[in-house]
Amino acid sequence: MNLTELFDVIVIGAGPAGLAAGIAAREQGCDRVLIIDRDIEAGGILQQCVHSGFGLETFKEDLPGPSYAQRFIDQAKAAGVNFLLDTMVLNVTRDFQVTVSGARIGLKVLNAKAVVLAMGCRERSRAQIRVPGTRPAGVYTAGTAQRWVNIDGLMPGKRFVILGSGDIGMIMARRLTLEGAEVARVVEIMPYLSGLSRNLVQCLQDYDIPLFLNHTVSRIYGNRRVEAVEVSAVDGQRNPLPGTAERIECDTLLLSVGLIPENELTRKAGVKMDQRIGGPVVDNTYSTSVPGLFVAGNVVHVYDLVDYVSQAGTKAGRSAADFVHGRWLGLQKTIPVQGGAEVRSVVPQLICPESLKTEEIVLQLRVSSPLERSVEIVVQAPDDTIIAKRRLPYARPGEMVSISIPSDAYNLAAKAERLIVSLV
Amino acid sequence: MNNFDVIIIGAGVIGSLVARELSRYQISVLLIERNSDVGSGTSAANSALVHAGYDPIPGSLKAELNVRGNRMWDKLAAELDVDFKRCGDYVVSIGAEELPALDILLEQGKRNGVPGLQLISSDEIKRRIPLLNPDASGALFAPSAGVCDTFAVTIAAAENAVENGVKLLLNTAFEGFIIDSGRITGIHTNRGDFHARWVVNATGVYADDVMHQAGVRPEFRIVPRRGEYCILDPDSFKIDTVLFPVPSEKGKGVLIFTTTHGNTVIGPTSEFVADKEDKAITPVGQEYLTANMNKLMPSIDLRWTIATFAGLRASGNAVCKNPMTDYRADFIVEKADEIEGLINCAGIESPGLSASPAIAARVVEILQETGIGLNEKADWNPQRKRRPVPKHMPDADRQRLIERDPRYGRIICRCEEVTEGEIVAEIHAPIPALTYDAIKRRTWTGTGRCQGGFDMTRVVEILARETGLSPMEICKNEPGSAFLSRASKKAEVS
Ligand SMILES: Cc1cc2nc3c(=O)[nH]c(=O)nc-3n(C[C@H](O)[C@H](O)[C@H](O)COP(=O)(O)OP(=O)(O)OC[C@H]3O[C@@H](n4cnc5c(N)ncnc54)[C@H](O)[C@@H]3O)c2cc1C
Numbered sequence: 001m002n003l004t005e006l007f008d009v010i011v012i013g014a015g016p017a018g019l020a021a022g023i024a025a026r027e028q029g030c031d032r033v034l035i036i037d038r039d040i041e042a043g044g045i046l047q048q049c050v051h052s053g054f055g056l057e058t059f060k061e062d063l064p065g066p067s068y069a070q071r072f073i074d075q076a077k078a079a080g081v082n083f084l085l086d087t088m089v090l091n092v093t094r095d096f097q098v099t100v101s102g103a104r105i106g107l108k109v110l111n112a113k114a115v116v117l118a119m120g121c122r123e124r125s126r127a128q129i130r131v132p133g134t135r136p137a138g139v140y141t142a143g144t145a146q147r148w149v150n151i152d153g154l155m156p157g158k159r160f161v162i163l164g165s166g167d168i169g170m171i172m173a174r175r176l177t178l179e180g181a182e183v184a185r186v187v188e189i190m191p192y193l194s195g196l197s198r199n200l201v202q203c204l205q206d207y208d209i210p211l212f213l214n215h216t217v218s219r220i221y222g223n224r225r226v227e228a229v230e231v232s233a234v235d236g237q238r239n240p241l242p243g244t245a246e247r248i249e250c251d252t253l254l255l256s257v258g259l260i261p262e263n264e265l266t267r268k269a270g271v272k273m274d275q276r277i278g279g280p281v282v283d284n285t286y287s288t289s290v291p292g293l294f295v296a297g298n299v300v301h302v303y304d305l306v307d308y309v310s311q312a313g314t315k316a317g318r319s320a321a322d323f324v325h326g327r328w329l330g331l332q333k334t335i336p337v338q339g340g341a342e343v344r345s346v347v348p349q350l351i352c353p354e355s356l357k358t359e360e361i362v363l364q365l366r367v368s369s370p371l372e373r374s375v376e377i378v379v380q381a382p383d384d385t386i387i388a389k390r391r392l393p394y395a396r397p398g399e400m401v402s403i404s405i406p407s408d409a410y411n412l413a414a415k416a417e418r419l420i421v422s423l424v
Numbered sequence: 425m426n427n428f429d430v431i432i433i434g435a436g437v438i439g440s441l442v443a444r445e446l447s448r449y450q451i452s453v454l455l456i457e458r459n460s461d462v463g464s465g466t467s468a469a470n471s472a473l474v475h476a477g478y479d480p481i482p483g484s485l486k487a488e489l490n491v492r493g494n495r496m497w498d499k500l501a502a503e504l505d506v507d508f509k510r511c512g513d514y515v516v517s518i519g520a521e522e523l524p525a526l527d528i529l530l531e532q533g534k535r536n537g538v539p540g541l542q543l544i545s546s547d548e549i550k551r552r553i554p555l556l557n558p559d560a561s562g563a564l565f566a567p568s569a570g571v572c573d574t575f576a577v578t579i580a581a582a583e584n585a586v587e588n589g590v591k592l593l594l595n596t597a598f599e600g601f602i603i604d605s606g607r608i609t610g611i612h613t614n615r616g617d618f619h620a621r622w623v624v625n626a627t628g629v630y631a632d633d634v635m636h637q638a639g640v641r642p643e644f645r646i647v648p649r650r651g652e653y654c655i656l657d658p659d660s661f662k663i664d665t666v667l668f669p670v671p672s673e674k675g676k677g678v679l680i681f682t683t684t685h686g687n688t689v690i691g692p693t694s695e696f697v698a699d700k701e702d703k704a705i706t707p708v709g710q711e712y713l714t715a716n717m718n719k720l721m722p723s724i725d726l727r728w729t730i731a732t733f734a735g736l737r738a739s740g741n742a743v744c745k746n747p748m749t750d751y752r753a754d755f756i757v758e759k760a761d762e763i764e765g766l767i768n769c770a771g772i773e774s775p776g777l778s779a780s781p782a783i784a785a786r787v788v789e790i791l792q793e794t795g796i797g798l799n800e801k802a803d804w805n806p807q808r809k810r811r812p813v814p815k816h817m818p819d820a821d822r823q824r825l826i827e828r829d830p831r832y833g834r835i836i837c838r839c840e841e842v843t844e845g846e847i848v849a850e851i852h853a854p855i856p857a858l859t860y861d862a863i864k865r866r867t868w869t870g871t872g873r874c875q876g877g878f879d880m881t882r883v884v885e886i887l888a889r890e891t892g893l894s895p896m897e898i899c900k901n902e903p904g905s906a907f908l909s910r911a912s913k914k915a916e917v918s
């Protein structure tokens with residue numbers, strides 16, 4: 001592979017989003033497609049997700065994370081996608097210069113005709129939720145612990161408390177229990193679960209690990225290694241309630257308190273961001289505000305199911321190929337999509353109604369609070385014209401929901417100056 | 425073997441700079457440190473400011489050594505190759521009622537000999553600092569104030585001392601004095617006895633306990649005063665100077681500055697604590713920061729916090745030796761009256777870092793006066809060079825470095841862009857960095873917004889590989905702070 005020649009598409013991140021984007025770009029006739037990842041292996045976060053639960057939608061099979069990723073890696077290699085691993089991308093410009101640093105290739109600037117950003121997300125850290133107490137060893141994000149256990153084969157502790165009911169935390173609760181460690185409890189500050197309900201059953205309830213909703217860790221004890229944590233119930237403002245503190249002995253506190261799209265490169269490139277989500281504002285071609293810079297996967301908003309990540313990657317890869325071949329639709333008129341009642345966030349934030357002529361447009365959303373009743377997702381124009389609707393048995397913040405705007409809604413959508421999506 | 429001319433207890437900024445100053449001379453010097461690394465006490469958790477010196481009470485030792493120390497920083501930073509920026513600082517008054525305080529500080533500063541102090545109008549200060557509280561009524565500008573890399577200065581001083589022949593023993597705790605007919609002749613430690621003609625006590629918050637073991641100044645007490653900080657995401661905002669509110673009886677107040685490394689810091693709080701190890705972050709402290717940080721910059725939001733930390737000031741009750749000055753929290757930098765062979769540096773709270781080069785010089789002067797006989801070495805090397813930092817190199821140099829050692833191409837800490845090469849270099853440096861925190865203080869690994877989320881597993885692996893230890897033996901800092909407990913069972917995939 002010649003790194004100095006112009007690439008058609010450079011994809012940053014070899015997780016499921018980047019892999020799918022690379023494959024799609026190649027399949028759409030781009031000859032020189034390169035996927036760059038800082039890790040020594042492709043697969044992204046899936047490498048450390050050795051649990052099953054991947055691919056039910058895509059492959060109709062229940063696969064462990066690495067196997068799911070391997071299918072895409074094999075496919076990408078067969079399609080002739082190039083990989084540059086063990087290489088960190090330091091900068092991406094609006095005219096597609098990609099600065100990288102790696103042990104083998106050194107510091108280099110690569111050039112492309114379009115770029116797909118697929119850097120995934122990172123975990124929120126202790127300081128971001130400002131847990132009081134000392135700063136000993138033994139406070140880790142759940143993902144760090146997951147990497148230690150599943151990739152390096154090392155156990156980060158003996159007795160755990162897990163703060164936050166995110167999926168990684170619940171999955172790690174099970175993993176650690178199977179590894180012979182003790183998980184004293186999972187503590188969630190909100191009145192509801194933040195991860196998938198299936199993980200509550202399969203990872204906590206099946207292993208008798210107690211979940212405390214409306215509770216938080218109000219203090220960490222221990223100067224060198226964690227010795228205990230203080231768990232307190234919280235009031236409606238999520239402040240610890242005096243008199244409820246309980247000291248729980250443990251040597252490790254795992255944090256599963258949220259994922260943040262990893263958008264350093266995106267921001268540096270001057271892309272318009274959605275402050276609420278922490279990801280770029282995108283249209284239905286997964287274009288950012290900078291033409292030719294596309295995005296996919298957790299870098300846009302955090303997904304809970306990998307199948308949708310792969311689908312988004314495929315879309316972004318196709319759009320990048322369209323851009324390279326001068327047939328990208330994104331320069332047409334776009335209209336904003338706004339979240340209405342009960343909607344915390346929606347992606348894409350912009351749609352190009354012209355796209356409806358050839359395909360449906362899927363909106364993905366997260367609700368602001370649990371709706372444990374039959375609900376309807378409604379997409380409307382400002383004059384209340386209904387563009388699309390879908391009924392769901394319930395909707396929960398931990399589970400992304402979606403609705404598609406069918407092609408035959410083209411006429412309605414094209415007339416609207418914006419769309420509002422809400423749950424009723 | 426275990427005989428030295430001088431033993432220094434405590435390798436904070438004071439002990440390390442004293443060691444470096446003494447390494448000029450043809451004497452044997454031992455520097456002992458209880459912790460596993462130099463500069464891991466108060467010298468690693470403070471505001472990193474080189475104060476101008478308008479704050480201490482005129483006539484106090486604090487005032488004298490602060491102003492003298494401040495002048496020494498350019499040379500010190502250049503010789504030790506550490507970051508230091510003389511950016512100046514501002515004390516900003518809010519509302520008409522705070523305005524008179526600026527005049528008092530100006531007057532005090534002039535008496536202390538602080539150069540270049542200037543009163544600035546309300547309009548001018550708001551022009552210079554655009555995000556400032558619109559109620560700002562004026563400011564005192566001190567051009568000689570600066571910001572330093574507090575981690576680097578201690579490490580570099582100790583390293584330079586070691587390279588000039590000082591013996592450094594880490595994990596070595598002072599336990600008591602060996603006293604022979606009214607004179608200290610050595611110390612007991614957890615690693616055996618060491619003999620010396622002079623002992624320098626530079627043990628930070630423990631300096632009172634240490635001197636009491638020799639029966640010195642039994643009335644002197646250090647009560648640690650904790651300061652908590654929030655570090656903000658560098659993308660949130662930065663300023664290129666230091667902003668203080670008008671001081672109160674609680675101290676200098678909650679200040680705002682950007683470190684030499686580019687993160688904005690808000691703090692500290694000020695709270696007396698009972699335990700000399702109590703560096704906990706508290707809800708009370710965080711509430712105090714929340715309540716006070718907006719005084720100068722209303723737009724700051726603590727949700728931008730990426731890290732919190734706390735340090736302990738060695739607040740003492742020493743009475744100022746100047747009979748004209750009634751002041752009860754002065755530095756002690758003196759030869760003990762009660763016993764021969766002991767020099768104490770105690771009560772070195774702020775501005776101890778600023779004053780540190782002057783405190784070291786003073787200790788040497790005191791030793792000179794004892795007639796110990798200090799003759800300069802012909803080959804003393806004041807220079808210490810930092811190891812390569814690819815992030816700050818021009819591209820061509822960086823490329824050449826990576827060609828020579830590919831590990832400088834592999835990035836281990838994504839936020840701070842620290843490479844494997846830098847980490848390995850510190851592990852094999854003259855003072856080896858053998859813990860995660862030691863690497864963090866030298867390279868800034870793990871200090872960015874993900875707070876080690878990405879690098880931690882990798883750094884542990886590199887440390888284990890380079891030291892030949894098992895990953896289970898790699899510690900965050902002191903023994904007992906291991907990250908990992910055992911190998912996994914590699915249980916069946918669930
Ligand atoms: C712990 C965990 C458990 C999950 N469990 C399930 C499950 O059971 N079932 C399911 O369907 N889904 C699950 N998911 C969700 C799904 O797997 C993820 O949403 C998906 O992997 C995200 O893919 P991605 O490609 O966007 O990001 P990632 O997989 O995170 O890939 C991003 C890649 O970008 C690279 N990168 C980032 N920045 C740079 C840079 N500057 N230079 C070079 N490379 C860079 C990273 O190294 C990484 O390889 C889980 C997710 C997590 C985190």
Ligand SMILES: Cc1cc2nc3c(=O)[nH]c(=O)nc-3n(C[C@H](O)[C@H](O)[C@H](O)COP(=O)(O)OP(=O)(O)OC[C@H]3O[C@@H](n4cnc5c(N)ncnc54)[C@H](O)[C@@H]3O)c2cc1C
Nearest residue numbers: 434436438458465466467471473598628651775776777778
């Ligand atoms: C919140 C806060 C903000 C501050 N801000 C500033 C500022 O902006 N500017 C400024 O000039 N100053 C500031 N200071 C003060 C400055 O940090 C200190 O004056 C300086 O770091 C003191 O250095 P030291 O070497 O005396 O103490 P330390 O750094 O604490 O070093 C003492 C060393 O002695 C060791 N030790 C203790 N007991 C033993 C034993 N028995 N045996 C062996 N070793 C032992 C300890 O482990 C430690 O490493 C601040 C302090 C705090 C807490």
